[in-house]
Amino acid sequence: DSGVTQTPKHLITATGQRVTLRCSPRSGDLSVYWYQQSLDQGLQFLIQYYNGEERAKGNILERFSAQQFPDLHSELNLSSLELGDSALYFCASSLTLGGEDTIYFGEGSWLTVV
Amino acid sequence: GQNIDQPTEMTATEGAIVQINCTYQTSGFNGLFWYQQHAGEAPTFLSYNVLDGLEEKGRFSSFLSRSKGYSYLLLKELQMKDSASYLCAVRDRSNDYKLSFGAGTTVTVRA
Numbered sequence: 001d002s003g004v005t006q007t008p009k010h011l012i013t014a015t016g017q018r019v020t021l022r023c024s025p026r027s028g029d030l031s032v033y034w035y036q037q038s039l040d041q042g043l044q045f046l047i048q049y050y051n052g053e054e055r056a057k058g059n060i061l062e063r064f065s066a067q068q069f070p071d072l073h074s075e076l077n078l079s080s081l082e083l084g085d086s087a088l089y090f091c092a093s094s095l096t097l098g099g100e101d102t103i104y105f106g107e108g109s110w111l112t113v114v
Numbered sequence: 115g116q117n118i119d120q121p122t123e124m125t126a127t128e129g130a131i132v133q134i135n136c137t138y139q140t141s142g143f144n145g146l147f148w149y150q151q152h153a154g155e156a157p158t159f160l161s162y163n164v165l166d167g168l169e170e171k172g173r174f175s176s177f178l179s180r181s182k183g184y185s186y187l188l189l190k191e192l193q194m195k196d197s198a199s200y201l202c203a204v205r206d207r208s209n210d211y212k213l214s215f216g217a218g219t220t221v222t223v224r225a
Contacts, residue, residue, distance in 0.1 A: 002156065033213065041217070042201070042215050042216060042217035042218050043157070043201065043215040043218075045212060045213070045214055045215070048210065048211075048212060055211070055212075056209050056210035056211065056212035058212070090156065090157075097210065097211040098145070098205065098207055098211040100145070100162055100164065102147075102159050102162065103159070103213055105149075105156040105157045105158070106156060107155070107156050108155075108156055
């Protein structure tokens with residue numbers, strides 16, 4: 001158990017709908033990262049937060065948005081869902097931004113769009 | 115940005131050694147990580163290199179050459195449970211310490 005908690009673990013929804021994925025980082029970690037992993041593909045970086053502020057941003061679609069709250073948990077909002085958005089969404093956390101800080105991953109949220 | 119390249123697949127025999135290479139290009143290198151990922155599961159941390167040289171952790175070792183933009187992960191005394199995808203990831207301080215991953219190398223261990 002990495003200490004990073006993601007909910008829900010599995011989600012099935014229809015095209016055009018909107019979903020929210022939730023992440024609680026490890027206790028004390030200030031940085032939160034979101035990654036998308038489609039079938040047979042690598043981890044695609046979406047966005048990163050540090051202590052409530054957005055930092056690095058990847059190729060995140062405009063239909064997607066994220067936020068890190070004062071209690072450091074984070075949410076990834078996916079709207080106007082398309083079939084191609086079906087993927088495993090990982091949240092990860094680390095103590096700070098750089099250095100030797102290991103980035104720990106949650107178990108992921110499986111999203112299936114039908 | 116970063117270009118991270120690693121082989122797609124490798125096969126080895128139980129008890130053998132396998133070396134997974136990773137090359138990268140980045141403007142603000144701030145460390146290289148190796149993760150192991152079993153299908154459908156979370157990546158788990160294996161090693162971290164920021165200085166040149168070899169880091170050894172039990173059956174796993176990782177090497178870094180910053181001047182060559184090159185790293186390898188060495189898996190010794192392979193076990194069946196080592197069959198997994200191995201991900202090379204590079205942190206870039208010129209891009210707010212973003213951690214980017216290679217596509218992963220699927221290692222299959224055969225009896």
